[in-house]
Amino acid sequence: MSDSDGKKTLGLKGARPGNVKQSFSHGRTKNVVVETKRKRVVVPKPGAAKGGAAGQASKPAKGDPSKRPAGISDAEMERRMKALAAAKAREEEEAQQRAEEEKAREEERQRRREDAERKEREEREREEALKAKAEEEERQKRETEEAAKRAAAAAAAPAEEPAAQRAAKQPAKPAAPERKAERERDDRGRGAKGRGGDGARRAGKLTLNQALSGGEGGRQLSMAAMKRKQERARQKAMGGSVEREKIVRDVQIPETIVVSELANRMAERVADVVKSLMQMGMMVTQNQTIDADTAELIVEEFGHKAVRVSDADVEDVIKTEDDNEEDLQPRPPVITVMGHVDHGKTSILDAIRNAKVVSGEAGGITQHIGAYQVTTDQGAVLTFLDTPGHAAFTSMRSRGAQVTDIVVLVVAADDAVMPQTVEAINHAKAAGVPMIVAINKCDLPAADPNKVRTDLLQHEVIVEQMSGEVQDVEVSAHTGQGLDELLEAIALQAEILELKANPNRAAEGAVIEAQLDVGRGPVATVLVQRGTLHQGDIFVVGEQWGKVRALINDKGERVKEAGPSVPVEVLGLNGTPEAGDVLNVVDTEAQAREIAEYRESAAKEKRAAAGAATTLEQLMAKAKEDENVTELPIVVKADVQGSAEAIVQAMEKIGNEEVRVRVLHSGVGAITESDIGLAEASGAPVFGFNVRANAPARTAANQKGVEIRYYSVIYDLVDDVKAAASGLLSAEIRENFIGYAQIKEVFKVSGVGKVAGCLVTEGVARRSAGVRLLRDDVVIHEGTLKTLKRFKDEVPEVQSGQECGMAFENYDDIRPNDVIEIFEREEVERQLD
Structure with a gap:
């Protein structure tokens, strides 16, 4: 193709030229010459119009070869037509899907534009509101200052000034219209001031509504802030500020204290305390800790009185004073059941309570300390502690004796006194509590109660039948024999003790058992000893603290309170205490937390000191x-x-x-x-x-x-x-002596060294055995044989009475008449006792 100038241009074959107008930004346009490809017109072959009358003009007939390319069968043509239809359907579906996606994107863009416009509008309104509020506050502040200046100037005018001088100083009165306009301006000024400044001072007493209103659109002031504001305005009006009298406080200073806490105790600003410390050369922040000496200097500098206290003083809040005699009331006795394992302690308690406690214990052994209350036929209430009898629970049993009033020592009549029985006796004596001996299993044919009484004499337990003071009752948990007599003996002993406690004081008790329950959290079984424990009480127990969320008695019922000698499960602890810890009720959660933290840190230091070598x-x-x-x-x-x-x-x-x-x-x-x-x-x-x-x-x-x-x-x-x-024990090496030989002659053999000609005098000599060389019955060498020969032949062993030749490994100092001791070693496994 060539243009009008005769130059050739690049173009498409069979294309025709055309003009396209391009538009650019800022209204610029440009005409571009383009070439358009001519469409190819397919002329049907002769005979293609046949069959058109049958309505098949839009798609070719299967059997008409003029309607399809040469060489394509009917099946292939049908397949192609189906593929074409499927492709068209797919294209339509995709086009519809693209249209829906485009519509969704357009809706999302519209929503975002609306959100952006709304946010921008809200931000603009917020800025305008803040700006208006700031202008209003600035105007009120300016008017308040002007009013205060006018009030101060009026108060400062001397009262003794002659009236003539005042009149001379005063300007001439304005005309009536001017005076009226001035009054209106003053009224507007007072109305604009409303609250605060001179207007607030003149408005009379401060009311609750005025204090709570705080200002239109402004921050609400407290009653104390309003009073301080009025006081400042009054002092300004009187011509100067009046210093308030300094309040001197007693500030408690522990061994270490946080700067902010020290400022709080002095009621001083934290910034002032930090500034004072920096002037002393200590660059600290409000969250850092300072020692007691530095804190004392700061307290004295601020004019307060320092009171040094130790960390242990936090426990002083626990009231440990003794009760007055008139406040004491009778309480149920606490009875601890002790004895050897499987002597029937739980079975006796089970028979008394008419409940099968032992069936729930694995192997019939009591695994935990249980606490139960029993009411006798006479109406007496008894609290029982059932301690395990296994030797491994010695410490638990000792704690049971510490909280108890009476010990019931259970001894089986067919088994007599056993090691754990002796331990129980020792615990009871150490606790200084009276003892009642219950000789159990008296229904068995092998029962011998007198043997039990006799055996107890060896441990200084003398029963009444042996002219002693210790009560003894023959019982049978299986048949119920003697149980009533046992309860009578307990009631009699409790009556002699005259047990009393004050229920009207802060509760104090001992943890009998503690566990971590999956559903309820840490649970402690507590025996209240003094006072009454109420639901909602705040307490500290060992290194833990808590608030009583619920109290559950031994029957599984919820109770509101528990008095002296009442065992209850306590819920609401922050951790699991140890059995034997003392529970004390305190006033506030802060006290409880402080005491628990101090005890925890003290226990950690104690453990660290015990584990460290000094x-x-x-x-x-x-x-x-x-x-x-x-x-x-x-x-x-x-x-x-x-x-x-x-x-x-x-x-x-x-x-x-x-x-x-x-x-x-x-x-x-x-x-x-x-x-x-x-x-x-x-x-x-x-x-x-x-x-x-x-x-x-x-x-x-x-x-x-x-x-x-x-x-x-x-x-x-x-x-x-x-x-x-x-x-893990190393095996014990045991030596078995298998023979002795005596050296008769010593020969020198080339390549071997000294060889001893020996006579086996006892046992047998083996090549594989260990040997010792004895000279005058003193061991001078221990080792192994290098060779053992008989008649120039190497042999494994030589019997007693036969002669042989022996040579030691790496040892040549052998002499006639020396004795060779032959032994074998074997390993024996050891067991711990």
Whole structure:
């Protein structure tokens, strides 16, 4: 193609030229020459119009070869037509979908534009409101200052000034219209001032509505702020500020105190205290801690009186004074049932309560301390503590004796006095409480109550039938024999003791048992000793504190309060206390939290001091001891605190100077993933006592290969740990002497060295055995044989009465008449006692 000038241009073959007008920004346009491709017109072949009358003009007939390309069958043509229809349907569907998406996008864009416009409108209105508010406040402030200046100038005018001078100073009165306009301006000014400044001062007394209104659109002021504002305006009007009298306070200073807390106790501004500290050269913030000496200097600088207190003074809020005699009222006695394991303690209590308690204990062994109240036929109320009898629960039983008034010592008539019976006697004597002996199982054929009474004499327990003062009753928990007599004996003993307590004071009690309940959280079984514990009381117990959320008695019923000698379950603790902790009711949560934190920090310091060696010699001795001792680490989780503590104490008794059991962690509640992590890091097994591992813990244990063992009877747990610890003991090497030989002659053999010609005098000489060389019955060498020959042949052994040749490994100092001792070693496995 060529243009009008005759130049050739690049174009499309068979195309025709055309003009297109392009539009640009700012109204610019440009004409562009384009070329358009001509459409190809397909002329049908002759005969193509045939069959058109049948209505097939739009699509070719299948059998008409003129309607389709050559070489395509009917089936292929039909398939192509179907594909074409499907493609058209797909295109229509896609076009519809694109249209819907475009519509949705357009709606979203519209919504965003509306949101942006609304936000912009709200922001503009907010800015206008803030600007108007600021202008209003500025105007009110300016008018208040002007009013205060006028009031101060009026008050400062001397009263003694002669009237003539005042008249001379005063300007000439304006005309009547001018005076009227001035009054209107003053009225408008006073109305605009409304609140605050001179207008507020002149408005009379401050009312509650005026104080709460605070200003239109402004911040509401408190009553105290309004009074301070009026006081400042009054002082300004009187011609100067009057300093308020300084209030001197007694400021308590502990060993360390936070700067902001010190300022709070002095009622001074924190910024002033920080500034004073910086002037002393201490760059501190309000959240930093300073020592007591620095705090005392600051207190004296601000004009207050410093009172030094120690951290332990936080416990002074616990009222420990004795009760007045007139305030005391009779209370039920607390009876502790003690005795050897399986002597029938729980069965006797069970028969008294008419409830099957023992059936719920694994193996018939009481695992926890239970507390129950029983009412006798005579109406007397008795509180029973059932302590476990197993030796591992010694500490729990001792705590039971500390809170008790009377001890019932249960001894089986067919078994007599046993080791735990003696321990129970010692605990009762240490607690200084009277004892009643209940000789149980008197219905058995092998029962011998007199043997029990005789055995008790060895431990200085003299019963009444032996002319002593200790009551003894023959009972049978199985048949109910003697139970009424036992209750009468308890009631008589309680009457002699004249037990009294003051119920009208802050409660004080002892934790008998504590556990972590899944649904209720930490739960403590508390025996109230003095005062009355109410629902809602704030208390501190050991290192924990809480607020009584609910009280549940021994029958499982909710109660509102619990008096002296009443056992209840307490809910609402922030953590699980230890059995034996003392519960005290305090006034506020702040006091309870402070006491608990102090006790926790003191316990941590005590544990750290106990575990730390103080001198170099102690460090070296501890390192040497740890090097020589093999440890078996374990992790223990139990259902209640008392069981966990008892298991730990039992573990500490297992071992000797070579092997010991180390409890890495003991706690209450289910076995968790953190327990598995601790066990895996230390290579320790996890022992669960009446608890199970949760699902994440089980998964982690399977992945990390940590062994979890479950127990419900403490015997089995102790035995398994003892067996595992025994496996860590080094095997005992035992020597068996198998023969003796005497050296007759010593020969020198080239390549071998000195060879002893020996006669086996006793037993047998073996090549594989160990040998010792004795000279004048003194061991001078111990080793092994290099050779054992008989008639120039190497032999494994030589019998007694035969001659042989022997040579020692790396030893040549042998002489005639020396004796050779022949022995074998064997390893014997050891067991812990």
